[in-house]
Amino acid sequence: xxxxxxxxYKPLSxxxxxxxxxxxxxxxxxxxxxxxxxxxxxxxxxxxxLLIKRKLYRPVYISKNPRLKMILNxxxxxSDNEVDEIMQNSPQNHxxxxxxxxxxxxxxxxxxxxMEFGFVYYKMGEPIEISIxxxxxxxxxxxNPINDEKIKNVFLNSLMKYQTNNPxxxxxNDNSPLVLLLQVIKLLKDDPEENDVGIFRSELSLIICWxxxxxxxxxxxxxxxxxxxxxxxxxxxxxxxxxxxxxxxDNQRNRFKLNQITxxxxxxxxxxxxxxxxxxxxxxxxxxxFNSFEISKIEYVLSNYVxxxxxxxxxxxxxxxxxxxxxxxxxxQVVDDTVVSDARISTLNQWxxxxxxxxxxxxxxxxxxxxxxxxxxxxxxxxxTRLEFLTSxxxxxxxxxxxxxxxxxxxxxxLPTFTASxxxxxxxxxxxxxxxxxxxxLMCARNQATNEMPAITRHxxxxxxxxxxxxxxxxxxxxxIHADTKYMAGYSKYQYGIDxxxxxxxxxxxxxNVNNRIVEMLSA
Numbered sequence: 001x002x003x004x005x006x007x008x009y010k011p012l013s014x015x016x017x018x019x020x021x022x023x024x025x026x027x028x029x030x031x032x033x034x035x036x037x038x039x040x041x042x043x044x045x046x047x048x049x050l051l052i053k054r055k056l057y058r059p060v061y062i063s064k065n066p067r068l069k070m071i072l073n074x075x076x077x078x079s080d081n082e083v084d085e086i087m088q089n090s091p092q093n094h095x096x097x098x099x100x101x102x103x104x105x106x107x108x109x110x111x112x113x114x115m116e117f118g119f120v121y122y123k124m125g126e127p128i129e130i131s132i133x134x135x136x137x138x139x140x141x142x143x144n145p146i147n148d149e150k151i152k153n154v155f156l157n158s159l160m161k162y163q164t165n166n167p168x169x170x171x172x173n174d175n176s177p178l179v180l181l182l183q184v185i186k187l188l189k190d191d192p193e194e195n196d197v198g199i200f201r202s203e204l205s206l207i208i209c210w211x212x213x214x215x216x217x218x219x220x221x222x223x224x225x226x227x228x229x230x231x232x233x234x235x236x237x238x239x240x241x242x243x244x245x246x247x248x249x250d251n252q253r254n255r256f257k258l259n260q261i262t263x264x265x266x267x268x269x270x271x272x273x274x275x276x277x278x279x280x281x282x283x284x285x286x287x288x289x290f291n292s293f294e295i296s297k298i299e300y301v302l303s304n305y306v307x308x309x310x311x312x313x314x315x316x317x318x319x320x321x322x323x324x325x326x327x328x329x330x331x332x333q334v335v336d337d338t339v340v341s342d343a344r345i346s347t348l349n350q351w352x353x354x355x356x357x358x359x360x361x362x363x364x365x366x367x368x369x370x371x372x373x374x375x376x377x378x379x380x381x382x383x384x385t386r387l388e389f390l391t392s393x394x395x396x397x398x399x400x401x402x403x404x405x406x407x408x409x410x411x412x413x414x415l416p417t418f419t420a421s422x423x424x425x426x427x428x429x430x431x432x433x434x435x436x437x438x439x440x441x442l443m444c445a446r447n448q449a450t451n452e453m454p455a456i457t458r459h460x461x462x463x464x465x466x467x468x469x470x471x472x473x474x475x476x477x478x479x480x481i482h483a484d485t486k487y488m489a490g491y492s493k494y495q496y497g498i499d500x501x502x503x504x505x506x507x508x509x510x511x512x513n514v515n516n517r518i519v520e521m522l523s524a
Contacts, residue, residue, distance in 0.1 A: 007172040009246040011261050012164050012208045014268045015113040020382045021151050021275060024114055025141040026056050028134055031111065031120060035130050039122045041100060044107045045087075052086055053077045057110070059090035073444055073480065098124060116168045117158040118322030121315065131322025133157055145422020148409060152277035152418070153329040159276055160301045160328070161321045167314040175213045178273060179305050182298060183215035184222065185279075185290060191223075198282060198289030200231055201376075202238050204266045209242040231286070235262040271380050280411035285377035291411040293335045300328050340410060347414025348406065351389075352396040360394050361509050367442070368479045368505040377415065385416045387440045388426050391477055391508070395429060395438065398512040403430040425459050425474075434471040434519040437463060441478045449484035452476060456500055457492050464498065473499035473522055477508045 018024045030050045034043050051057040054077055062068045068086065071078060078086065087103070096105040096112075104124075114120045119134035130138075133154055140150035164173040181199070184207070188194045199207075203222050210218055221241075229237065239258045248256060270288065273279050278298050280291040290298055304327075311317035351360075366373050367387050373379040378386055385408055392406040405428040407420035420426045425437035439456050441448060453476075460474045476485065481502045489500040499522060503511060511521050 007165065007170045008252075009172045009209075009211055009248075010252070011205075011242070011246070011256060011265055012171070012173065012177055012269070013260070013265055014272050015109070016264070016268055017109060018113045019268070019271060021137070021155065022141065022146075022382075022384075023056070024117075024119065025137055026054075027051065027110055028114060028119060028130065028138055029141075030054070030056070031122075031128065032130060032138065034128050036127055038126060039124055039128055041104055043128075044104050048103050048107060049080075049083050049087065051110070052083050053080075059086055061086055061089045076445075112168070115318065116166060116321075117155075117162070118318055118320075119158075121318045121322075123314075129318075131318070132324050133322045136324060148418040148421065149332075150329075152275065155272075156276040156278060156297065156301075157325055157328060158321055159272065160305045160325075161308070163308070163310065163317075165310065166321075167311055167317050173209070173211050174310065175210055176305065176308065177207060177269070178276065179301060180207055180210065180213065180215055180218065181273060181279070181288070182290075182302055183306065184219050185288070186302065187215065187219040188222070189290070191219075194226075198287040200226075201266065201270075201286050201288065202231075202233070202235070202262065204269055204288065205238045205242050205262050206245070208261065208265050208269060209245045211245055238262060267380055274380065274411075274417065277411070277417055280413045281377060281380075281415055282413055285380075291413075293333050293340070293412045296331045296334070297328060300331060341405075343412060343414035344406065344408075344410045345414075347410070348389075348392055348396060348404065350414075351393050355393070357394070357397050357513075360390055360397060364390050364394065364505050364509060370479075381416055382418075384440075384442055385419050387442060387477075388419055389416045391438060391440050392427050394509070394512060395427065395518070399429075399431075399516075399518050401431065402518055404428075405430070422455070425456075429518060431518060434473070435463060435467065436472065436518055437474045439474065439476050441476070444478060444480045444482060448478060448482045449488050453485060453488040453492070453500075457488075457496070457498065460498050460500065461496065471519060471522075473501065475501045475503060475508075475521070477503050477505060479505055 018027070030047050034047070037043060052059070055072060058072070062072065068082065071082070092102045092106045094105045094109070095101040096108040099105045099108045111120060111122060114134070115122065118131050119137060120131070121129040136150065137154045140147040140154065159178040161176070162178065163176050164171050185198050188199060189196050199222070203225070206218060206221060225241070235258060239261055242261050243253060243256065246252065246256065273288070278291050278294045280289050281287070282289050311320065363373055363375065363378060367383060367390070381389065388406060388408045392404055395402060396404045407424045407426060407428065408416040409418040411417055426440050427438040429436040429438060437459055439452060441452050443451060456474050456476060460472065464472050481504055485502055489502050492498050492500055501521060515521055
């Protein structure tokens, strides 16, 4: 048996293969039918085929084949023959410990983070196990509408227990990153010299590379850094400090790249911490602070998870992190709805003022082509939520007298954390002579029609019943509009006499640029 590689001090790095909760849940759905069965290469190939069939994993071969590339935007899954063709032409030159080279090793990269977070346990020849936390995540995504609050609680349950030196990693840094983050923020907030600003974005690199659990020492290092540079130093300064913390050798200096420690790892760290719902971005994304709306959860974590035991057994760690702490998931946000609404509207108005119409249009176009934003805040907001945010800003910018009321969830800074809950429109717009409901989606295939149009029709009918004496209509915005969606909009007009406009993101941008009031879009 080959000797296991020794743990080394290195930066914390979360896999970017699974950036959002929905993707993790979709992958769990594909392995869940095999729960309780012993993992074999046969099961791995079956799961891989299902992931490709459902377009959750897209090998490069698809984009190089015009015929297959067209199917990506069609409503149907790939056929079995097409999946076989894709797999045969997509050799996976990849090897992970404990798995054969090729697709078995690719399987491990897909599910490794889910195992670290305590959602699914697997090992060749052993039964596949989905934890209570994993089932809770699946249940949250299977609910209609998706239960965002439950999703936040599942990830908080995992990340408050997550250890950098867990047995799935060969990382010698002995700390719990979320707990360490909360401890340091509290120390900084309690320090009268620091003006209650939280932790500076660049200082997160120190947490990513911090070798132990000593939050006070980390706080003092941050104080030292601020005394010397305030907040005006370049990435090179914190990079050199991090290399010193890690005791990096010349070889490690070549491996631990500056853009990893000060860029990619920081962005992914913020994404993962924000999924829990307990941290907020402040100062245009320059600082990370407590989300005061969730202070009861923060206090619970700091009271119960600062002291913990390390694990040497992968299975023991999985069982620990995958068990649900019923106390933390039962804590609910106790904040007046008016306070939440005021924060949401204030930030919407701020962005509508500080960013130009061209800036917001460019960001919408990035979403339309599934690109990556360079904006420090937008790039860490999940894309479906970002589309609701940007669409709201665009409406506010172009129709000055329009009362734009988005329903996405926010932190105490008013920045979006999750999409609007079911039962309400994504964005409600009120004018003197009309009301409009705006729905947005990134779905483009046939499920766009089945997932969106019945709810849009129902929301609009209910709004008309409540207020029949004013013009009311709905707008659906998406990167592309499926033919079935257009058909269902026409059917709703014929059957119920209601107006549902279906616009691509490009058409939406064009329409708001040429019309002075939103009601004019009805006759465009």
